[in-house]
Amino acid sequence: MPRPGLPVIALVAAALVYPLVFGSPAAINVGVLILLFAALGTAWNLLGGYAGQISFGHAVFFGIGAYTSTVLLKEAGLSPWLGMLAGAALAALAAVLLGVPTFRLAGHYFAIATIVIGEIAHTVVRNLDAIGGARGLFLPILPTSLVNYQFHNSRLPYYGIAFGLYALALAATLMVERRRIGYYLRAIREDPTASRSVGVSVLQYKLAAAALSAALTAICGTFYAQYVLFIDSDSVFPLSLSILIALTAILGGAGRAYGPLLGAGVLVPLSEITRIAFGGTGRGADLVIYGALIVLISVAQPGGIAALGDALRRRLPQPA
Amino acid sequence: MEIVAQTVASGVLLGLILALSAAGLTLIWGVMDIVNFAHGDFLMLGMYASFFAWAVLGLDPLLALPGVVAALGLFGVVVYLGVIRPVLRGSVLAQIFATFGLGILLRGVAQFVFTADYRQIGDTMATGSFAVGPVHLGLPQTIAALGALIVSGLLFALLDRTTVGTALRATAEDRSAAELMGIDTRRMFALAWAVGAGCVGAAAGLLAIYFPIFPDVGAVFGLLAFVTVALGGFGSVGGAMLAGVLIGVVTSVAGLIFDPAYKFTVAYLLYLVVLVIRPQGLLGRA
Numbered sequence: 138m139p140r141p142g143l144p145v146i147a148l149v150a151a152a153l154v155y156p157l158v159f160g161s162p163a164a165i166n167v168g169v170l171i172l173l174f175a176a177l178g179t180a181w182n183l184l185g186g187y188a189g190q191i192s193f194g195h196a197v198f199f200g201i202g203a204y205t206s207t208v209l210l211k212e213a214g215l216s217p218w219l220g221m222l223a224g225a226a227l228a229a230l231a232a233v234l235l236g237v238p239t240f241r242l243a244g245h246y247f248a249i250a251t252i253v254i255g256e257i258a259h260t261v262v263r264n265l266d267a268i269g270g271a272r273g274l275f276l277p278i279l280p281t282s283l284v285n286y287q288f289h290n291s292r293l294p295y296y297g298i299a300f301g302l303y304a305l306a307l308a309a310t311l312m313v314e315r316r317r318i319g320y321y322l323r324a325i326r327e328d329p330t331a332s333r334s335v336g337v338s339v340l341q342y343k344l345a346a347a348a349l350s351a352a353l354t355a356i357c358g359t360f361y362a363q364y365v366l367f368i369d370s371d372s373v374f375p376l377s378l379s380i381l382i383a384l385t386a387i388l389g390g391a392g393r394a395y396g397p398l399l400g401a402g403v404l405v406p407l408s409e410i411t412r413i414a415f416g417g418t419g420r421g422a423d424l425v426i427y428g429a430l431i432v433l434i435s436v437a438q439p440g441g442i443a444a445l446g447d448a449l450r451r452r453l454p455q456p457a
Numbered sequence: 458m459e460i461v462a463q464t465v466a467s468g469v470l471l472g473l474i475l476a477l478s479a480a481g482l483t484l485i486w487g488v489m490d491i492v493n494f495a496h497g498d499f500l501m502l503g504m505y506a507s508f509f510a511w512a513v514l515g516l517d518p519l520l521a522l523p524g525v526v527a528a529l530g531l532f533g534v535v536v537y538l539g540v541i542r543p544v545l546r547g548s549v550l551a552q553i554f555a556t557f558g559l560g561i562l563l564r565g566v567a568q569f570v571f572t573a574d575y576r577q578i579g580d581t582m583a584t585g586s587f588a589v590g591p592v593h594l595g596l597p598q599t600i601a602a603l604g605a606l607i608v609s610g611l612l613f614a615l616l617d618r619t620t621v622g623t624a625l626r627a628t629a630e631d632r633s634a635a636e637l638m639g640i641d642t643r644r645m646f647a648l649a650w651a652v653g654a655g656c657v658g659a660a661a662g663l664l665a666i667y668f669p670i671f672p673d674v675g676a677v678f679g680l681l682a683f684v685t686v687a688l689g690g691f692g693s694v695g696g697a698m699l700a701g702v703l704i705g706v707v708t709s710v711a712g713l714i715f716d717p718a719y720k721f722t723v724a725y726l727l728y729l730v731v732l733v734i735r736p737q738g739l740l741g742r743a
Contacts, residue, residue, distance in 0.1 A: 191553070238733045244549070245492050245691065249683045250732060253725040256680065260722045376680075380557055387550045424565025431558025435551050436543040 144395055152300050165292040171405045172299035173357055178385035178397025179306035180353035186392035188346045189326030194251030195382045197258045198228040198351040200374040202358025207274050207368055217286040221359040228355035229348035236347045240340055255379050263370035273369025286363045295364050302360055306353050310394045322346055459591040464709045466592045470602040472705020474660050477605040479685035479697040480612055481656030487629040487692025488649035491552050495560035497679015499654055503529050503661025504670045511578045518578055518666045525662040526655045533654025537647050567672035576670045583666055601663035608659040684728045690741020
């Protein structure tokens with residue numbers, strides 16, 4: 138086992154200190170959302186950042202996770218933890234089935250195909266009355282306990298679980314980075330033809346990345362359902378969610394293990410602050426500021442925030 | 458049988474406008490390899506321009522059309538200079554990020570300035586309907602479709618028959634070869650944005666004759682434009698025209714056969730099926 142590096146120690150310390158410094162329920166909520174989107178962005182990064190397949194359809198896997206565990210809980214009384222595993226398996230299967238025909242598509246064709254798949258799933262779920270249709274599903278309220286995956290007195294347990302989700306996604310990423318599959322994926326991203334010519338099974342590795350990415354995303358979907366206790370097609374399947382997941386990773390710097398955490402650390406507070414400060418007008422002032430900042434960041438720093446760090450490091454004198 | 462003819466006819470009418478808006482998107486993509494994810498929101502802006510020309514200046518949307526085209530063309534150049542040119546040195550991801558952000562910004566601005574209310578242009582020159590055999594066509598829809606056909610024809614003429622159009626196509630074909638031939642490709646990029654956004658403006662001005670106008674109106678039309686472009690083959694204006702009409706017809710027929718809630722779903726499925734068989738789209742280069 139390699140010793141945990143400095144980033145991991147700093148991360149654990151920051152996550153432990155955060156709820157001590159910001160104790161209000163609203164601040165804990167922001168912390169939960171940062172960790173949730175960091176986990177989602179990290180999961181996306183496995184496919185989008187390392188394998189170079191830009192997906193704008195990850196809400197499909199999130200929705201599969203949320204709906205699978207919720208339906209199993211409501212209909213069969215199955216523990217959400219088991220439902221979570223079922224959702225992850227289903228999402229991985231969906232990723233493989235969708236990946237086989239779509240991974241042949243180049244660049245923008247693939248990105249648009251993922252948008253379209255997401256919209257189809259969104260429409261189907263909204264019109265499927267067997268699982269709530271447009272009215273959505275309320276989760277049954279159970280007593281607070283870890284087994285029930287419900288906590289009504291404090292948000293701190295959710296914060297802890299969200300941290301666990303992020304740690305899981307990060308651990309998966311670091312493992313992929315260090316193993317053969319990580320090198321293969323990056324080789325495939327940089328030059329698929331050359332990779333194939335030296336015997337890398339391009340489709341097989343992309344499918345593996347997609348399945349892992351989808352399973353992690355579905356686990357986050359179950360978490361969302363248990364956290365909010367209500368799901369509908371517009372909250373867990375919309376294109377805007379898919380885009381937010383992708384933007385979190387892209388903003389932080391796609392293909393970097395810690396990039397999505399940076400992206401979530403900027404995007405989530407930004408959207409929460411603008412929503413709280415300006416959202417009350419009901420006129421979309423929050424969207425104006427949010428959109429303007431995204432444009433400004435991409436114009437000023439096309440490589441993402443992590444690239445900004447690289448640029449600073451280059452400018453500083455290097456230690457001998 | 459009559460209802461089928463009726464459905465196909467209205468599908469074609471909508472498809473022609475879809476085709477025009479998609480032609481603008483595909484032109485920009487073909488020339489400079491950038492997908493404008495704010496495309497639908499450009500359309501929304503054009504529709505508002507048309508609405509306010511009618512509400513404030515009392516201009517009929519048909520008379521306002523050249524002004525809306527010019528305004529959107531200018532807006533396209535501003536976006537190119539202000540947002541797109543700076544991100545050209547970044548990765549594809551940065552470009553996607555920038556145009557998605559721009560879309561959110563435009564939608565937010567529209568909601569803030571115009572509110573979320575639905576608006577509709579009232580008494581226009583084009584009202585009523587007429588019959589062709591058993592098929593009844595709305596005059597506004599027909600005029601809008603004819604307008605789209607005319608503008609598309611002008612676009613073809615521009616690309617095919619003029620020096621500037623040849624330079625645009627040369628830039629799309631091979632950027633460095635075009636530069637060696639003395640073509641200022643940066644100016645061609647700006648021109649592609651002007652013409653591309655102008656096409657969207659024309660589609661918007663025509664759609665505004667009969668379609669309600671609200672900040673999110675671009676969402677569905679934008680997505681349909683992406684599907685149209687990818688189905689036709691990126692960069693192929695002819696492919697976009699063909700795919701636009703096809704999608705118009707498929708959505709209306711699907712609305713007749715299935716639950717109307719699924720009418721776009723069927724068009725999206727068609728797109729996926731075509732892509733699996735022909736990954737480069739109907740008329741795209743492999």
